[in-house]
Amino acid sequence: MSDVPAAPTEAPAAAPAAGDGESERYDPLSIEPRIAQRWFEERTYSLPTELRHDAPEDVHAPYYALTMFPYPSGDLHMGHAEIFSIHDALVRHLRMTGHTVLNPIGWDAFGLPAENAARTRGADPKAWTYANIEEQRSTIARLGYSFDWDTVLYTCDPAYYAWTQWLFLELFDAGLAYRREALVNWDPVDQTVLANEQVVDGRGERSGAEVQRVPRTQWFFRITDYADELLDDLETIDWPDRVKNAQRAWIGRSEGAEITFRTTDGDDEIVVYTTRPDTIFGATYFVFAPEHPTVTRRMAGDEAYDAYLADVSRRSDIERQAGKRGYRLPFEVVNPFTGEDIPAYAADYVLMDYGTGAIMAVPIGDQRDFEFAKQEGLEIRVIIHPTGPDGELLDPLDPATMDQAYVGPGVMVASGAYDGLPWEQAKERIVADVESKGWGSQRVNFRLRDWLISRQRSWGAPIPIVHCGSCGQVPVPLADLPVELPDDLDFQVQGSPLDQHPTFKHDVVCPSCGSEDATRDVDTMDTFVDSSWYFLRYLSPRDTERAWPTEAAGRWLPVEQYTGGVEHATLHLLYSRFVVKAMRDRGHVAADEPFQALLNQGQVIMDGASMSKSKGNLVVPGEVYETFGADTLRGTLLFASAPEDDIDWADVSPTGMHKWLSRVWRLTMAQLAREDVGDAAIDTAAAVTLRRATAEAIVGAGEDMAARKYNTAIAKMMSLTNAVLDATRAGRGGPEVREAIETLLLLLAPVCPFITEELWARLGHTASIHAERWPDADLSLLVDEEVELVVQVNGKVRGRVTVPAGADQPAAEAAARSDANVAQHLGDQVRKAIFVPDKLLNFVVDG
RNA sequence: GCGAGCGUGGCGGAAUCGGCAGACGCGCUGGGUUUAGGUCCCAGUGGGCCCAACGGCCUGUGGGGGUUCGAGUCCCCCCGCUCGCACCA
Numbered sequence: 001m002s003d004v005p006a007a008p009t010e011a012p013a014a015a016p017a018a019g020d021g022e023s024e025r026y027d028p029l030s031i032e033p034r035i036a037q038r039w040f041e042e043r044t045y046s047l048p049t050e051l052r053h054d055a056p057e058d059v060h061a062p063y064y065a066l067t068m069f070p071y072p073s074g075d076l077h078m079g080h081a082e083i084f085s086i087h088d089a090l091v092r093h094l095r096m097t098g099h100t101v102l103n104p105i106g107w108d109a110f111g112l113p114a115e116n117a118a119r120t121r122g123a124d125p126k127a128w129t130y131a132n133i134e135e136q137r138s139t140i141a142r143l144g145y146s147f148d149w150d151t152v153l154y155t156c157d158p159a160y161y162a163w164t165q166w167l168f169l170e171l172f173d174a175g176l177a178y179r180r181e182a183l184v185n186w187d188p189v190d191q192t193v194l195a196n197e198q199v200v201d202g203r204g205e206r207s208g209a210e211v212q213r214v215p216r217t218q219w220f221f222r223i224t225d226y227a228d229e230l231l232d233d234l235e236t237i238d239w240p241d242r243v244k245n246a247q248r249a250w251i252g253r254s255e256g257a258e259i260t261f262r263t264t265d266g267d268d269e270i271v272v273y274t275t276r277p278d279t280i281f282g283a284t285y286f287v288f289a290p291e292h293p294t295v296t297r298r299m300a301g302d303e304a305y306d307a308y309l310a311d312v313s314r315r316s317d318i319e320r321q322a323g324k325r326g327y328r329l330p331f332e333v334v335n336p337f338t339g340e341d342i343p344a345y346a347a348d349y350v351l352m353d354y355g356t357g358a359i360m361a362v363p364i365g366d367q368r369d370f371e372f373a374k375q376e377g378l379e380i381r382v383i384i385h386p387t388g389p390d391g392e393l394l395d396p397l398d399p400a401t402m403d404q405a406y407v408g409p410g411v412m413v414a415s416g417a418y419d420g421l422p423w424e425q426a427k428e429r430i431v432a433d434v435e436s437k438g439w440g441s442q443r444v445n446f447r448l449r450d451w452l453i454s455r456q457r458s459w460g461a462p463i464p465i466v467h468c469g470s471c472g473q474v475p476v477p478l479a480d481l482p483v484e485l486p487d488d489l490d491f492q493v494q495g496s497p498l499d500q501h502p503t504f505k506h507d508v509v510c511p512s513c514g515s516e517d518a519t520r521d522v523d524t525m526d527t528f529v530d531s532s533w534y535f536l537r538y539l540s541p542r543d544t545e546r547a548w549p550t551e552a553a554g555r556w557l558p559v560e561q562y563t564g565g566v567e568h569a570t571l572h573l574l575y576s577r578f579v580v581k582a583m584r585d586r587g588h589v590a591a592d593e594p595f596q597a598l599l600n601q602g603q604v605i606m607d608g609a610s611m612s613k614s615k616g617n618l619v620v621p622g623e624v625y626e627t628f629g630a631d632t633l634r635g636t637l638l639f640a641s642a643p644e645d646d647i648d649w650a651d652v653s654p655t656g657m658h659k660w661l662s663r664v665w666r667l668t669m670a671q672l673a674r675e676d677v678g679d680a681a682i683d684t685a686a687a688v689t690l691r692r693a694t695a696e697a698i699v700g701a702g703e704d705m706a707a708r709k710y711n712t713a714i715a716k717m718m719s720l721t722n723a724v725l726d727a728t729r730a731g732r733g734g735p736e737v738r739e740a741i742e743t744l745l746l747l748l749a750p751v752c753p754f755i756t757e758e759l760w761a762r763l764g765h766t767a768s769i770h771a772e773r774w775p776d777a778d779l780s781l782l783v784d785e786e787v788e789l790v791v792q793v794n795g796k797v798r799g800r801v802t803v804p805a806g807a808d809q810p811a812a813e814a815a816a817r818s819d820a821n822v823a824q825h826l827g828d829q830v831r832k833a834i835f836v837p838d839k840l841l842n843f844v845v846d847g
Numbered sequence: 848g849c850g851a852g853c854g855u856g857g858c859g860g861a862a863u864c865g866g867c868a869g870a871c872g873c874g875c876u877g878g879g880u881u882u883a884g885g886u887c888c889c890a891g892u893g894g895g896c897c898c899a900a901c902g903g904c905c906u907g908u909g910g911g912g913g914u915u916c917g918a919g920u921c922c923c924c925c926c927g928c929u930c931g932c933a934c935c936a
Contacts, residue, residue: 201933242852245851245852245931245932248850249849249850254935254936256936273935320934321934348934350936351934351935354936355935356936358936360936361936366936367934368934368936369936371934445936446935447932569931570932639859639860640859641859645859646929648858648859650858651859652873653859653872653873656872657872659887663887666887711859712870714871714872715871715872718871719870795916795917796917833916834866834917839866840867842866842916842917
């Protein structure tokens with residue numbers, strides 16, 4: 001860890017300048033780097049280790065504030081500047097309101113870009129990564145974000161990934177990490193398998209390549225064991241609805257039944273999963289996933305089927321969804337309820353890894369089955385008679401004229417004993433009968449799949465397993481962790497460099513039996529494993545004895561406020577929840593959830609489109625802070641909109657923010673100049689007005705800050721600025737003006753830490769403004785003696801009258817009637833009057 | 848297709864509980880100071896109409912309907928946009 005780019009180290013400016021009338025201009029570039037340098041070097045915002053690590057019970061108002069650690073792909077971009085500015089305002093405000101804030105930072109430093117840089121440019125992934133980290137770190141320090149620099153961690157550091165490997169072994173020991181063959185997502189561009197969460201619209205999330213389904217033996221984390229809890233506990237956390245909804249949809253709980261079917265020859269039983277057991281009398285055919293084991297066994301050696309299967313497996317998901325290809329199988333299946341023999345198909349619209357990989361097809365009530373039946377000329381049997389909203393019978397269904405399946409309500413027909421029952425009742429009865437006849441059972445199913453964590457890449461944490469010819473999968477002993485990445489990988493090879501390294505794979509003996517018939521697992525873990533637990537490591541980042549101290553985790557977790565991008569809705573945020581729950585069940589944390597509250601910032605875009613170098617619309621933080629300073633950049637981002645809304649850079653004005661900060665600067669300098677010459681005071685009425693404006697700003701900005709509405713908080717500070725300008729227009733000052741200015745600086749400190757630090761010092765304070773408490777408002781100043789009442793006639797504003805605060809309705813009416821314009825609209829038939837004390841009076845008149 | 852969310856001046860956006868729509872800023876217009884200019888200060892700024900002026904009237908939060916003394920806010924329908932999921936049985 002070296003230093004911020006050269007800048008003289010010196011104490012905060014005491015009070016130079018402005019001696020002889022000509023006041024010094026606001027020049028952020030001359031004050032910010034010096035202060036930033038000091039904060040970084042002096043670790044100004046680091047918590048003492050004992051507070052973080054041991055978390056004594058009496059630590060005052062502990063608050064774990066976390067922002068998603070960056071991936072070091074280059075310098076910081078506007079999105080980083082936005083989220084860090086939001087996060088830092090939150091953290092600085094919390095400190096001012098008395099909290100002990102844990103505010104760590106680190107880097108999510110494993111990942112493919114480093115490897116690609118190695119392959120295409122011959123860079124060393126480690127050097128590439130750390131160079132980018134250094135660039136980002138220096139920018140973060142320059143922008144004044146008050147992180148605890150003692151906690152810094154890098155997921156690519158062996159001291160970190162040793163414990164990522166420990167985490168893997170914990171899960172392995174718990175039976176939550178397992179290896180199996182499955183049809184997995186293969187990204188042909190990145191040359192690795194991907195988790196379902198990393199496939200979007202059939203394409204690799206990173207590469208954009210069409211993903212293929214291939215069978216492979218891979219490591220999985222059994223996240224599905226926690227499906228119910230992951231769903232239910234969403235109720236207990238304060239996250240944006242869209243993120244919760246995304247997780248609910250991803251987990252995809254559905255209720256239905258498993259029902260056993262039998263082949264007509266009696267050789268095989270096949271279980272299907274259905275959410276509509278009530279429609280079973282309409283099941284006129286049966287479909288297997290092409291790879292279903294019953295089918296592959298029965299069709300073994302059938303060249304035509306092999307050809308079909310090969311064709312299916314060659315297609316990407318996108319191609320498979322383009323149509324409904326099917327293959328008529330040479331056997332039939334018995335519908336247990338009708339006793340009929342129904343034809344069996346293999347079709348790629350049935351997925352092997354959802355439900356049981358086989359379905360009963362009900363064309364009348366399922367759109368996919370309907371389309372396939374039409375295509376193949378299969379029977380579409382009517383088993384439901386549609387009903388309307390009041391249960392009345394509508395026109396019967398006619399398959400000949402229907403162009404889609406019927407999924408609405410109805411009563412059963414042609415369904416034996418169930419005829420005449422509404423479909424919900426039929427469903428209950430049929431499930432009950434299925435169970436009593438031993439044909440199946442009620443069943444909850446999830447869309448969520450186990451988390452595939454193997455990656456055929458080399459800039460990641462190696463999976464700490466040795467494959468032994470006699471012992472099988474053997475965990476690497478804890479004492480031997482980390483399994484370190486070799487630093488002489490050849491990134492020019494086809495496939496995985498780790499796999500082809502001369503010694504990594506083979507230079508190992510079985511930790512259990514000592515056999516030399518053993519190889520290391522050559523895959524690395526998904527980088528989302530690295531980031532699924534980093535918030536725990538922050539508690540004790542240099543610990544060589546354990547991943548994190550359990551007691552400290554008990555006190556600091558869950559993270560009270562997490563800030564970051566919404567793009568992780570079903571990735572990082574879901575995985576972290578799983579890991580915490582699994583670690584809780586292993587006794588390593590007490591919390592049920594990692595992040596109690598979540599705030600997603602909006603995107604920073606340009607002219608309505610996302611920024612990118614290739615579009616030529618990229619604005620980087622450097623352009624802004626090198627011109628106007630970091631305070632202007634931070635203020636601009638916070639003032640532009642509410643944190644969760646997108647910011648279109650084309651719409652915002654760093655110039656406007658800079659002008660306001662200049663005004664604050666001049667305001668303060670002018671007051672200092674006045675005080676130098678003996679300060680003629682503003683008159684009493686102006687003082688009252690200003691003190692009141694000061695109190696209003698404290699209350700208003702405080703409420704907005706607490707609600708994270710930084711845009712309106714800043715608006716209230718601007719109003720206070722205007723009030724100071726109004727009060728001092730005649731060139732006079734006094735204690736009320738100084739109080740107003742000091743208050744303004746205190747309110748602004750979380751947003752613009754540099755200018756406030758500098759001016760605070762110039763006002764004569766020796767301690768940092770950031771060690772000050774949030775000001776208290778004199779609430780008595782906000783109590784009105786008189787209030788302005790809005791007077792309406794038939795809901796339209798016809799006047800305003802001033803009445804004593806707390807005036808009753810008769811008094812208010814009398815005052816209102818004496819207003820000429822009101823009287824003119826009243827006539828004499830006032831039917832009634834609505835009175836909202838101290839606010840509004842509404843006369844209701846006829847006509 | 849299903850689910851969720853959002854539509855307010857020229858622009859970004861304000862508006863606890865249903866109670867003065869447009870806070871604050873950008874931009875624009877006019878004026879002033881100084882300067883070569885950016886700068887800085889003051890005033891005005893939703894639309895329309897009446898008035899010499901003070902002021903007043905009408906209208907206005909995507910469109911239509913409803914509830915209410917009163918709707919940007921609540922309810923129904925429609926339109927538009929954004930996001931999530933999408934052959935999940």
